Amino acid sequence: MDYRQLGKIGWKTCFSAHLTEEQERNAFPVRVGAHFGRRILCLTGSEEIALPIEQLDVCGELAVGDWLLLDNESRRGVSRLPRESxxxxxxxxxxxxxxxxxxxxxxxxxxxxxxxxxxxxxxxxxxxxxxxxxxxxxxxxxxxxxxxxxxxxxxxxxxxxxxxxxxxxxxxxxxxxxxxxxxxxxxxxxxxxxxxxxxxxxxxxxxxxxxxxxxxxxxxxxxxxxxxxxxxxxxxxxxxxxxxTPGMRELQLADCEEGVAEVFDEVVSLAEDCHFRDCSHQGELGCAIAAAIESGELDARRLRNYLKLNAEQARNAQSIHERREQDKKLGQFYKMTLSANQKRKY
Missing domain, CATH: 3.40.50.300 (P-loop containing nucleotide triphosphate hydrolases)
Known part of the structure; x- marks a missing residue:
């Protein structure tokens, strides 16, 4: 493998640690450079390879920036390397x-x-x-x-x-x-x-x-x-x-509880001093956050956005999880139906 060429497109030594000896012999790494509908543009550092998405099915859902392994002979996807982020x-x-x-x-x-x-x-x-x-x-x-x-x-x-x-x-x-x-x-x-x-x-x-x-x-x-x-x-x-990336007219957070907490760490810290553990910070007696807003220690806008983003990410995470469960059950139903039809034929 030409790691010098791969370095031009962001390769790091940490990715090499995920390669087995067999993979180093029989496959080569590429980076997803763009996603054009049913075709994926893959980069090697020295050339660009446009492949049909069906040829990379084994790699799962792909994002621009992913590192993939392609078979030396067929150039079919072998795997997607673990993501750093x-x-x-x-x-x-x-x-x-x-x-x-x-x-x-x-x-x-x-x-x-x-x-x-x-x-x-x-x-x-x-x-x-x-x-x-x-x-x-x-x-x-x-x-x-x-x-x-x-x-x-x-x-x-x-x-x-x-x-x-x-x-x-x-x-x-x-x-x-x-x-x-x-x-x-x-x-x-x-x-x-x-x-x-x-x-x-x-x-x-x-x-x-x-x-x-x-x-x-x-x-x-x-x-x-x-x-x-x-x-x-x-x-x-x-x-x-x-x-x-294209301009985002809408950025909806999902399953982002840790990220929201880190951005609003002072709100999270103040909430620990609220009198009631389940305080909603909407004027309850002994609310430390309300006291901080009244004293000027905390901006009321920060609290409003914290509550909004926290509720949004939780709601979206739940809806996405429910959708995945529905798709999983539907997939299982299709498999059972296909299996039953095949048994009837014999």
Whole structure:
């Protein structure tokens, strides 16, 4: 195996530990570079291989950034290597399904523009997602040239969780981009997430991802238009790789209790001092959180968003679990019916 070529697309020594001697002889690793309906684009570092999804069935549901093993001769999927991280959300709309966003990501650039798009509650959603996925979050406030007081927005974002790194950038200014280069070095995988029109594609190109079409924003409300329509991997000038993702009009959390708790750790800590163990923090006697809000120690907005996100992730997790159980039972029914029909034939 040419690990030097694999290193160009984010291979790390930790993935080698999952390979058996037989696999090293008879298979080779590729990285999922893009998902085009029924075809998967696989990268080796030196070439691109487009394969029908049926050829990779054994690897299970795939995300951009996954590492797969392909048979040397047939190029059929052998297995998917264990993921170092996985970013997912509840699928948009009414479907009770999980949507995979990106796998094996080291750093998540949460992009928010310095205009109407800036929203602390939305940023907390992305931060909870990153925390649950065990991915390092960096908030990137883009289009800083449109804001007269970028430092104020930076301060508001940095207060959301302790130690959060926030960078304000004009992606067309190479000097503004320098602080981001460290996270894009060789062997690192960065993913971009954010709403439509916040400048993700411009940011990706400024990091060396190559030409990506861009569109402007509506001047009346700063709403963006979709530019990126598929998740895809790009090699960066600093040596790392970037996973570009379509703009998210809706980010629904599911099964994200740990992530929400980490983002709102001060709320969780205060709740331990409530008089009643099952306190709902809605004005009960002896509620430590209510007292903290009244004294100014805690922002009421933080509590509202904590309660909202915690309820949302629990509700979505339950609906997705129920859907999986229904699909499992339906699959078992189909197998029983098929088996019974075959017995009748004989």
């Amino acid at each position: 996985l970013i997912s959300r509840k699928a948009a709309g009414v479907k009770s399904q999980t949507q995979l966003i990106a796998a094996n990501v080291d750093t998540l650039f949460i992009v928010c523009s310095c205009n109407h798009d800036f929203n602390q509650s939305r940023l907390e959603r992305y931060l909870a997602l990153a925390s649950e996925s065990h991915v390092n979050p960096i908030v990137v406030l883009s289009k800083a040239d449109l804001c007269e007081d970028r430092d104020s927005l930076r301060q508001q974002a940095s207060q959301l969780i302790s130690g959060l790194i926030v960078e304000t950038v004009d992606a067309r200014d190479s000097g503004d981009m320098e602080p981001l280069a460290y996270w894009c070095r060789s062997g690192q995988t960065v993913a971009l997430v954010g709403s439509s029109g916040v400048g993700k594609s411009t940011l990706a190109m400024s990091l060396g991802a190559g030409p990506i079409s861009t569109q402007g924003i509506r001047e009346d409300d700063s709403k963006g238009r979709h530019t990126t329509t598929v998740r895809s991997i790009h090699c960066l000038s600093a040596g790392g790789v970037l996973i570009d």
